[in-house]
Amino acid sequence: MLKYFIKRFVQMILTLWVIATVTFFMMKAIPGDPFSDERKLPAQVVANLRAHYHLDDPVPVQYLNYMANLLRFDFGPSIKYETRSINEMIAEGFPVSAQLGAQALVCAVVAGLLLGIVAALRHNRPVDYLAMVLAVLGISIPGFVLGPLLQKVLGVEWELLPVATWDGFSSTIMPTLALAALPLATITRLIRSSMVEVLTQDYIRTARAKGLPPFLVISRHTLRNAILPVVTILGPLAVGILTGSFVIENIFSIPGIGKYFVESINNRDYPLIMGITLFYSVLLVGVNFAVDLAYRWIDPRIGLGKREGN
Amino acid sequence: MEPTVRPRFQPAVHKSAVAEKIRRPQTTYWQNVWNRLRKNLLALTGLILIVVIALISFLGPMISPYQYNEQDLEYGRNLPPSVEHWFGTDDLGRDVFVRVCEGGKISLTIGLAAALIDLCIGVIYGGIAGYRGGRTDEIMMRIVDVLWGLPYLLTVILLMVIMPPGITTIILALTVTGWLNMARLVRGQILQLKEQEFVLAAKTLGAGTGRLLFRHLLPNTSGPILIMLTLTVPSAIFAEAFLSFLGLGVQAPIASWGTMINDALITVLSGEWWRLFFPALFLCLTMLAFNAFGDGLRDALDPKMRK
Numbered sequence: 014m015l016k017y018f019i020k021r022f023v024q025m026i027l028t029l030w031v032i033a034t035v036t037f038f039m040m041k042a043i044p045g046d047p048f049s050d051e052r053k054l055p056a057q058v059v060a061n062l063r064a065h066y067h068l069d070d071p072v073p074v075q076y077l078n079y080m081a082n083l084l085r086f087d088f089g090p091s092i093k094y095e096t097r098s099i100n101e102m103i104a105e106g107f108p109v110s111a112q113l114g115a116q117a118l119v120c121a122v123v124a125g126l127l128l129g130i131v132a133a134l135r136h137n138r139p140v141d142y143l144a145m146v147l148a149v150l151g152i153s154i155p156g157f158v159l160g161p162l163l164q165k166v167l168g169v170e171w172e173l174l175p176v177a178t179w180d181g182f183s184s185t186i187m188p189t190l191a192l193a194a195l196p197l198a199t200i201t202r203l204i205r206s207s208m209v210e211v212l213t214q215d216y217i218r219t220a221r222a223k224g225l226p227p228f229l230v231i232s233r234h235t236l237r238n239a240i241l242p243v244v245t246i247l248g249p250l251a252v253g254i255l256t257g258s259f260v261i262e263n264i265f266s267i268p269g270i271g272k273y274f275v276e277s278i279n280n281r282d283y284p285l286i287m288g289i290t291l292f293y294s295v296l297l298v299g300v301n302f303a304v305d306l307a308y309r310w311i312d313p314r315i316g317l318g319k320r321e322g323n
Numbered sequence: 324m325e326p327t328v329r330p331r332f333q334p335a336v337h338k339s340a341v342a343e344k345i346r347r348p349q350t351t352y353w354q355n356v357w358n359r360l361r362k363n364l365l366a367l368t369g370l371i372l373i374v375v376i377a378l379i380s381f382l383g384p385m386i387s388p389y390q391y392n393e394q395d396l397e398y399g400r401n402l403p404p405s406v407e408h409w410f411g412t413d414d415l416g417r418d419v420f421v422r423v424c425e426g427g428k429i430s431l432t433i434g435l436a437a438a439l440i441d442l443c444i445g446v447i448y449g450g451i452a453g454y455r456g457g458r459t460d461e462i463m464m465r466i467v468d469v470l471w472g473l474p475y476l477l478t479v480i481l482l483m484v485i486m487p488p489g490i491t492t493i494i495l496a497l498t499v500t501g502w503l504n505m506a507r508l509v510r511g512q513i514l515q516l517k518e519q520e521f522v523l524a525a526k527t528l529g530a531g532t533g534r535l536l537f538r539h540l541l542p543n544t545s546g547p548i549l550i551m552l553t554l555t556v557p558s559a560i561f562a563e564a565f566l567s568f569l570g571l572g573v574q575a576p577i578a579s580w581g582t583m584i585n586d587a588l589i590t591v592l593s594g595e596w597w598r599l600f601f602p603a604l605f606l607c608l609t610m611l612a613f614n615a616f617g618d619g620l621r622d623a624l625d626p627k628m629r630k
Contacts (some may be wrong), residue, residue: 024465028472039485149618153611155561157568157584158603164591165599176591256476260568264588277568278484286484290477297474 025302032294036287037079087290099288110269114254117192125200133208151198156257160191160264177266188265192257196250207239244308248301342398359623366619372612380427389418391425392576401595411597422578423601428577430560437497437559438552442556445505454461497559512544546624557610580606
């Protein structure tokens with residue numbers, strides 16, 4: 014376990030280093046610098062600006078500075094929003110994005126588990142087919158289609174929920190649903206197929222034969238074994254929710270990081286784009302690391318049976 | 324002496340040649356797969372839907388009298404669907420039907436191209452890693468592990484930001500990290516297969532590396548590769564729509580489902596539903612069709628998995 018931990022940790026650090034290095038050199042590869050296409054500035058002002066942002070240092074020095082700043086979690090200044098640093102913007106936007114993401118994740122896991130379990134227990138019956146149709150729809154309908162659809166139906170036509178604000182719980186319902194649809198569908202499919210498989214195992218028959226109430230058979234013997242694959246995809250799910258939040262926050266005008274990110278793309282505010290990408294990459298790589306460790310901890314069979322590297 | 328009662332039954336003459344005869348026509352692996360796939364209603368619907376969408380996308384612009392970038396700013400703005408404009412027109416008076424077809428062409432092209440490029444790189448990389456094994460495999464797979472950690476869409480967004488916009492750029496950005504899946508799959512399969520007896524037999528008979536890889540190892544992994552290929556297409560189409568939606572994909576006036584949906588977001592309030600509805604419908608149907616077909620293909624290729 015410790016050996017695996019160290020191995021995975023080194024790998025994580027390498028991945029982060031690749032991301033940071035690639036983003037840095039990408040920034041350098043863009044022709045011109047952020048001030049070259051601004052309105053005509055006197056040469057002296059440009060020189061001062063470049064000096065202020067340390068753009069006149071040789072590239073290796075810039076690289077080392079950049080890396081040193083990253084180690085201190087300092088993502089540097091934004092260029093469009095001159096007075097604010099990227100850290101401030103992240104501090105402002107992240108709580109909102111995190112709330113939305115967490116709501117979506119909880120919603121997806123709870124509903125996905127329930128739907129998947131019901132589908133597996135009623136295997137090949139109407140409820141199962143209904144759940145599967147819902148799951149395929151959830152996988153095929155992107156958030157940026159579901160979002161406007163919800164806005165149109167629930168917001169504009171039926172006037173049940175506010176269309177695009179971020180004020181109170183009722184305004185979070187639609188974006189949460191739009192964001193949760195894809196992970197919900199993924200979890201439903203996964204839990205269904207693994208439940209169906211576990212239900213055919215001998216130990217389930219044993220549990221039933223010894224007269225255990227059905228609820229206990231499901232909760233104690235089936236679900237515990239069937240839930241493992243769901244843990245493995247928590248990492249990819251977090252990625253999906255995060256990238257999904259870019260469009261969802263934009264559609265519903267939610268003041269989270271996703272909205273800043275899309276704005277920064279449209280403004281070509283390179284440091285901000287790189288900063289947010291990096292911030293999210295660190296977050297996601299960290300989540301994947303934690304999930305991997307959790308998986309090994311939950312299921313001791315892994316790592317014993319399977320040789321590392323496969 | 325003759326028996327008084329003639330026996331009604333007689334022992335069958337044992338002829339080994341007859342007993343060994345196979346009465347039914349033999350079916351190949353792929354015929355089996357097709358037979359199983361044909362019975363899967365959902366997968367078949369998916370396949371038909373893919374063909375129909377492809378036909379509409381590529382033939383639609385020929386039938387329609389309009390061009391995708393043809394504007395009618397005076398009389399043709401925001402017209403509802405009618406006989407003249409089947410899917411209505413947008414705020415610049417452009418025919419939505421032709422634009423949906425145009426978007427379909429782009430989406431399908433990008434989806435297929437990205438999947439095929441992923442296939443080529445992934446098969447070669449994974450094939451070499453799996454076949455050589457040992458130190459080579461170790462190093463090649465460490466590289467994959469590190470790249471694997473990169474969040475897919477974030478990487479693609481980053482690449483799109485610094486590269487000039489266009490279809491080639493999108494395909495390039497999607498494949499930069501997209502081949503990792505395929506490489507991992509192929510490598511795992513080859514690693515497993517190369518220890519089996521038929522490989523040893525082929526080796527003993529003097530098959531070279533190339534023949535071993537392309538005649539024996541890869542054909543035996545074609546099932547999983549095909550599934551992966553089918554499921555890569557919808558994810559590439561989704562990624563293209565996602566990028567176009569963010570304003571990073573194809574640039575105006577070229578139509579893409581993503582850009583059309585993005586442009587039509589304001590119609591949620593103003594009510595020209597057809598501008599949002601048709602591109603969204605086509606996008607969802609395409610994703611649905613590929614996902615359904617891929618799922619069916621998985622069941623057909625691996626009947627053990629099917630419950």
